[in-house]
Amino acid sequence: MQAKELRCKVASVGAWGSYFDTWDALQALLHSTDLPEDKNKGPKPSVIPANERRRAPLSVRLAVESSWQATQSANVAPEDLTCVFVSGLGDTDLTDYMCKTLASEHKELSPTKFHNSVHNAPAGYWTISTNTMTAANSVAGYEESVSLTLLEAMVQCESEGTPMLVTFYDAPVSDVLRPLLHNAEAFAFSVVIYPSTADVEGIELSAKIEKANGASWPALTSENSYITSLYQSNPSAKILCLAELLKQESGTTDESAKALSMPLSKGTSISFSRL
Template structure:
């Protein structure tokens, strides 16, 4: 994104449904309960087991893939839409650091024979591939990486496609705990995934109208969360995909309430969002 970004009019689309998964919540409903001040469950979950992935493939699927597919499936089911109707955008700020670590170690050793399965799962679009194959969808599926700006970049990408291609979109944000060797640089210990189904603003489906403007020559920090839960706050600080929690929290506000966010989009631009 550069200062030359021009936008003749705001982007608009409708948020129709959501899906979510984290160590202490297994659905968007459970996440809402934490937003509302609910207590954390006593036991932390290790990872989702998305039923949409066939059993043989699910056993080989790494955690980032399972996170993305689980929340995507939840959002599609909640929207009551078949996956083959949804163009997809997937994003992970870190990618699969466990597999990156594994591949670097093997390639630096005397025996450079990589596991074919792990090599297959190491590509950044692995989650999108598992999703499209498991659901038999032939719609386009993009995979994005934007480090700490992953959420805003991907939301902008999805809204552009939604409006200008007049296409319903599945948008999925996901990041897994970082491998031990990289934690001094990327200190994230939490698994998180969140999905949105977006429809063109003209759709008759019920939902929240989301309006976006790109602001050039502008900078900002990520907005603070209202939720005081330590676990949610920790997620928001360390997991790049969990930056979408500020949007999720805004979706929880009553209809008619003043709801606006400004997110960093690049070193010199921001994305302003309003909800109605």
């Protein structure tokens, strides 16, 4: 049986990282080998109330900042969007803290750190801060987090006919896990997608599941060493291959530049085409 083709429109993008703080700034880096002189210290999403923002961990602030950018760029109320949030690694600093505390003589955990440690904490901060009452799923899939989440979001978008906020984020891993997981950079990326039939401006994408043994992530066209390192080490930054697809000029005639394939599981991949 032939796989069903999924379609959606990408209406807007939000992005944040150590050397970019908007989608425009990220696009500039994808085209350049240069970096700004100073690294960003961390996002401060204004949508989170100040008292809560001071207690919010980096992973939460990353997700909420890029989500807010995407919704504002799309000129859509956050409460009108169903959400899917994904992190390949979760908050390893908080996991490390809890493991160390529970293994010590004094096992009292900080209530604030405990509730921030759950995987859906960023989705919780987002929905509470924006008064969003629609469904908000939280996904984790390590190095396949991006492809699994895109599939989840596009299925929901098409089958339910609802616009979606899709947010990818990963913070640097804790020092104790750095030799194993390697990621040392913060990254967040959000898209607002609509059903392909919606009367909105956007970049139309199609996606299809295919059999593919040993599928691998596509190489980036960017020659920026920071971008390529981010792509290799940060699970959520795997979305950068789709970011390159989205930034292509609408008049591009090179068909190979308008399509890509991502590994989805051991025996399958998901292919995307820009229509």
